[in-house]
Amino acid sequence: MVQIANNKSFQGISPEDLMEATYQASGNFQIRAFFEAKDEILKVGKFTEVEFYEILDAMIDAETERKLVLEKLMGKNPLFLDEIVKEIKDFPAENVIRDVIYLKEQGYVQEHVEIKTKTIVKKIKGEEKEVEVKEYFYRYQLKDLPTERYFEPVSIVFEAGVCCQCGFCSSVCPVNAIEVTADTLEVDTDICMKCGLCFSVCPRSFLIDQANESIKKLDKSLKWSDKTGAYINAYSASTTKDDIKKVRQDGGIVTSILEYLLENNLVDAIVAVQHSKELWRPEPVIVENVKDLYKTGGTKYANSPSLTIIDQCKKYENIAFVGVPCMMKALEKGSMFPSGLPFFKNIKYKIGLFCMEAFPYDNIINLAREQFNKGINDLTKMNIGGGKFIINLKSGEQMNVPLKEVQKYARNNCHFCEDLTSDYADISVGSIGSQDGWSSVITRSEDADKLYNDVVKAGLIESKSLKDVKPGQFLVEKIGGIKRKKCKKIEL
Numbered sequence: 001m002v003q004i005a006n007n008k009s010f011q012g013i014s015p016e017d018l019m020e021a022t023y024q025a026s027g028n029f030q031i032r033a034f035f036e037a038k039d040e041i042l043k044v045g046k047f048t049e050v051e052f053y054e055i056l057d058a059m060i061d062a063e064t065e066r067k068l069v070l071e072k073l074m075g076k077n078p079l080f081l082d083e084i085v086k087e088i089k090d091f092p093a094e095n096v097i098r099d100v101i102y103l104k105e106q107g108y109v110q111e112h113v114e115i116k117t118k119t120i121v122k123k124i125k126g127e128e129k130e131v132e133v134k135e136y137f138y139r140y141q142l143k144d145l146p147t148e149r150y151f152e153p154v155s156i157v158f159e160a161g162v163c164c165q166c167g168f169c170s171s172v173c174p175v176n177a178i179e180v181t182a183d184t185l186e187v188d189t190d191i192c193m194k195c196g197l198c199f200s201v202c203p204r205s206f207l208i209d210q211a212n213e214s215i216k217k218l219d220k221s222l223k224w225s226d227k228t229g230a231y232i233n234a235y236s237a238s239t240t241k242d243d244i245k246k247v248r249q250d251g252g253i254v255t256s257i258l259e260y261l262l263e264n265n266l267v268d269a270i271v272a273v274q275h276s277k278e279l280w281r282p283e284p285v286i287v288e289n290v291k292d293l294y295k296t297g298g299t300k301y302a303n304s305p306s307l308t309i310i311d312q313c314k315k316y317e318n319i320a321f322v323g324v325p326c327m328m329k330a331l332e333k334g335s336m337f338p339s340g341l342p343f344f345k346n347i348k349y350k351i352g353l354f355c356m357e358a359f360p361y362d363n364i365i366n367l368a369r370e371q372f373n374k375g376i377n378d379l380t381k382m383n384i385g386g387g388k389f390i391i392n393l394k395s396g397e398q399m400n401v402p403l404k405e406v407q408k409y410a411r412n413n414c415h416f417c418e419d420l421t422s423d424y425a426d427i428s429v430g431s432i433g434s435q436d437g438w439s440s441v442i443t444r445s446e447d448a449d450k451l452y453n454d455v456v457k458a459g460l461i462e463s464k465s466l467k468d469v470k471p472g473q474f475l476v477e478k479i480g481g482i483k484r485k486k487c488k489k490i491e492l
């Protein structure tokens with residue numbers, strides 16, 4: 001790893017020279033743009049000088065690694081990822097995998113795909129049948145040596161109609177050039193210095209799923225599902241606390257875990273979502289106590305650009321973040337393509353929600369009016385379950401329509417997401433698979449599984465294995481597979 005001692009020099013080489021060397025070697029405009037904008041960045045005040053050099057260090061570090069990967073691939077026939085990993089011992093296997101996939105996405109490495117068909121025996125409606133399945137084998141080869149390139153700002157993602165409005169780009173932008181709302185994204189081109197940080201962390205700019213799968217498969221403690229990602233265990237759970245039962249959506253598991261984190265000082269704050277002044281219009285909030293946490297309980301089906309406020313969490317040592325799958329992917333991408341962002345390292349727990357799709361706020365109003373003849377303020381709860389969109393009313397009445405009737409109100413850009421179960425979260429929570437008043441929970445690391453079981457031991461939730469309930473894991477897998485299959489291809 002390249003260390004810039006005291007953030008000023010590396011083995012007597014100034015950051016300028018080091019940057020120039022990396023730039024010359026790789027044609028990385030990103031590093032140059034970032035470095036040359038130092039004065040502007042410090043003037044904006046989002047990052048201190050020390051933090052500025054931390055980010056620069058991380059960028060140079062990553063670029064140096066990539067250059068080494070390219071050198072090792074030079075003159076070689078196509079290689080499998082594990083062969084490349086064996087070849088490059090200079091840094092961890094997950095870095096090598098991450099770099100190869102990144103270089104492929106940038107057009108420097110060619111991917112060769114071989115498809116083989118094999119026959120397996122599968123139980124279909126109780127009967128064992130032979131079915132043919134396809135297996136994919138990926139090999140990689142150097143394609144082009146880097147030429148001078150620069151990243152477009154994320155406005156190209158928005159203009160292509162695939163932006164999920166998570167808001168991470170606006171938080172990472174060092175010069176505050178990006179503004180994201182639940183429906184819009186604007187880049188101020190007079191201020192933007194094309195450092196490309198926004199593009200690097202954007203969950204819709206280039207894909208990380210292949211790298212993630214290969215990295216997760218290195219960890220033998222994890223189980224792997226093609227439809228719902230890597231996991232340790234899957235549970236069905238419900239809160240034991242009456243106060244949480246009053247505000248929860250399903251099992252109240254998200255609020256219970258967050259309460260445990262706050263009460264045991266495992267986090268100083270939580271980024272969650274509450275109703276804004278307009279009922280059902282979600283507003284991302286930072287909460288520091290249980291009283292405020294309870295105001296965030298329950299699902300608001302309109303999308304919330306929650307990552308727009310993550311930069312405001314810099315002052316906290318440890319935080320938890322709750323969000324939908326695209327936000328979990330943005331955070332994962334930020335950690336896979338290290339940018340050394342100071343407000344990123346303190347995210348200790350990522351609680352991801354299952355999500356088939358979200359709705360623009362205005363469409364929720366239309367949905368209530370057109371499908372139920374109700375005003376938005378009449379609704380006390382919205383829910384999706386058993387193939388129906390269900391509303392509860394202030395009068396105590398419950399109404400529903402088939403889910404297919406409400407598809408037309410969903411956000412179009414959600415159709416570019418293949419992730420139902422927040423594959424990139426530490427703990428994922430949703431209703432699919434469990435009974436009413438219960439949630440399905442997927443733990444995705446040993447630490448996350450321990451946290452979940454600590455919350456159970458503390459008596460905050462009761463828990464069963466998801467295998468022991470109906471419809472259980474089978475349905476989660478089935479719907480997860482449907483979302484993967486329906487996902488549209490992103491073309492920028």
Ligand SMILES: Cc1cc2nc3c(=O)[nH]c(=O)nc-3n(C[C@H](O)[C@H](O)[C@H](O)COP(=O)(O)OP(=O)(O)OC[C@H]3O[C@@H](n4cnc5c(N)ncnc54)[C@H](O)[C@@H]3O)c2cc1C
Pocket residue numbers: 247248249250251252253254255256271272273274282296297298299300301302303304306322323324353354355356357358359384429430431432439440
């Ligand atoms: C847009 C959306 C679509 C969903 N679609 C599905 C689905 O198709 N299938 C399924 O099984 N589950 C879906 N869920 C998840 C489900 O509705 C519950 O959130 C989940 O089961 C957790 O329930 P709980 O009782 O444990 O959560 P609670 O304890 O009630 O806590 C809910 C948490 O969700 C957060 N939240 C609420 N609204 C939003 C929002 N708009 N964006 C980000 N965070 C929010 C709150 O901050 C709170 O922390 C969806 C959630 C959202 C937000």
